[in-house]
Amino acid sequence: ASIIGIETKYGKITGNIRVLDSLSTLSFDYPRRAEFFKIQLEEFLLLTEEEDLDALKIKGSIAGAMGYGQFMPDSYRNYAVDFDFDGKRDILDNPVDAIGSVANFLSKKGKWEPNTKVVIKAQRIGERPNLRSVFKPYIMVSNLESLGLKSIPNVQSGLEVVPIELENHEGYEYWLGLRNYHSLSRYNKSKLYIMAVYEFSESLAEFL
Template structure:
């Protein structure tokens, strides 16, 4: 769920090593940084025992910094991105996951009024239906990025949230694994998103998005339901359209909602079937910047998916995957 774009380390002319980063940014030693975090965390009620466990033998992780710098440019074209995420293997796995968890998904949909197909698609996109949730120590990753300094305020806040989550007993220190950027569990929530949006769906007293499918899938649904203007029950995310030959592509913007009748007057048609009878919709062309012309008409629920990850590539792929898994 966490996406940021920065220049690769090689383009900066230096290797992504903690020593060089520290010297360049004057952040001081890693141990002194942890001392400051420990003091702040204790003031905020985190137990000494949790801090001792979380910081035991902690060192900055060079691989985290290397991967962080590689997020600068999104180099895949829309067809490459789409085809990699809509492989038949992923679709088949999604259909099995949907069938095997049908009762749970129905219960989640009934509570949050969010499409279970979208929930499964996000689950599939984020962690391949829970099969790979990341192998980085979240505390180590967040501490490395907060100490490195370029986005110190953001990652220090995430680190403090992660320590509070441990202190609350939602997950053990050794099980708090995730991405290099600290996104955690089956939904890939950042720690502050966990605090705001994770739910204890099965009522066992813990919000376990790592090993408890009910909590993980319920948390995805809760995120979609509570973010922004909320999920619109019963509405589809969007569909593929054909654009007229002289279509002004500056109007292809997820923020430019128009009445469907207006799009129809411009010559926009649905690739399969007919346009909806009403409502406001936008046109997106995910690969426009690279010359790809595949276009989609999208509604408010597309915007909700973008709140999970603010990328038209991501939101469109989630929508297409949801259409295929159930």
Template sequence: MNSVCRRLKPAVLGTVAAAAVLITASLPAEADPGFDRFVRGFWPKAQAAGVSAQTYNAVFTGMQPDDDTLRLMSKQSEFVKPIWEYLDSAVSDTRVEKGREMLREYGAVLQQIEARYGVDREAVLAIWGMETNYGGFMGKHNVIQALATLAYAAPRRKSFWEKELVTALGVVQAGHVRFQDMEGSWAGAMGHTQFMPSSWKAYAADYNGDGRRDIWTSIPDALASTANYLNKHGWQTGKTWGYEVKLPAGFDYHLADGDKTLSLGEWGRYGIRRSNGKDFPRPSDNAILVLPAGASGPAFLMLKNFYVIKRYNNATAYALAVGHLADRLIGGGPLEGDWSREHLPLSRSETAEMQALLNRHGFSVGTADGKIGPATRRGIRAYQKSRGMIPDGYASVVLLARLKLDG
């Protein structure tokens, strides 16, 4: 008796045995035997979560690993895209104009969603634009195949991928989407606004009341789901994400540590002003000073909603792009500050080299692992201060070149 059947109750042995035979019989000649074993061995977890043998067989019969997922999961991201290049693409004039068209087309829906969830419509629309270019590209991978590939072959986070796979199977079984229509990214993010299955389970919304939470073909469902997600993570209605600001001459860059929280009024007492010259509308709002490219680029005071956006995608560049796109959609202009584009960010190997040089010069940052954390930023600041540089803690090719000159 095979490994699937040994764990099942007698009442379902026949059905699952037939399913297992069908899966085996349908595999192509070039089948991956390891993946076949994974499919058989994963059945008890799916069954325990309420997935039926009928659904399991219908989904997995003839399935093989997703070659593109295999390729992408093993690709090392050695180079970092500069934030200014990211923003040039993410908040392009084309995307802004398309977003304004969508704002007009779905204005009534977005108005109702804003009223229902308390999340500003332009923020919801900006996430849609960022994630799939307003539905223009939602990914061409079957989500269950991609997640099964990751659960089978990914060297890390196996339990995470297995959990997402079980949840995705449950979505199909409940009839929210057909298996063949369940398209998304190579890593399993789904639909118009790219939810992982676990996020879909927790936050997806049925806007039109048809009993399905369809983020793949129902734009209102997808937008409502995004608003619900932001609402549940603490979105503050009617408040912005942050403000572009100007720093005064002689500013203490140690205050821009990414953690220090002060009210806008208190930041103002340090000489910080909005780039457009206007006053802060609510001086009591708390904010954190963020310099995405150090002193060589624009500065921002980020409010609570910025960090709510980061719950959607935990990257400063992403959250800044969403916030800026949202502003542009309702008539805001480009950023005021310029990026000093020669201050390119470091790749991971370059970061490790920088850390080794800082350690060699007596600015201890710990292990040279290529990851920038608080210790590395403190070491950079100390080094910069010792050399008469602005101590902004920003790691760039310019900083690395200076370290190399020091020997």
């Protein structure tokens, strides 16, 4: 639910550019990523045929992302689900299908682990560390001191984590990403995005 809230304010801002136009332009007038967008254009045309959609009417972002969760065409084809069992996979206008589809994406592509954390707090114990810009856990908690960090108490020493540095108004804060942090990176490779999703989900949980 937090991803959909961040992506489109729960369907209020899904984009107003024809997806066919966006993908066609990027396929032929954006050499740096032309191959990627040519694949997306092909996926979009296949999608509209398979789902009986009007390719000339679907609107989305400038990059061709669509619906509540801003799925690219290949993600729509591979991960969208009919979550309310009405016989149609509709992430454009059906929030139930959209929520189920985001969950399916994270489960299948991101290997999401239910009932486990995304991040845990860390503390700096030395000079500002030089951290790797990656999303997949690569260092055990027991070895964090070599980077000048330590975790909160009672964390398994053999747990693999990825250290994260975020800038705030006081300087820097540190977190340790777990496997679900990497899972969320499959949706958007930005530590700020992932942390926004995490913090928003924590806020939503307080009302459930």
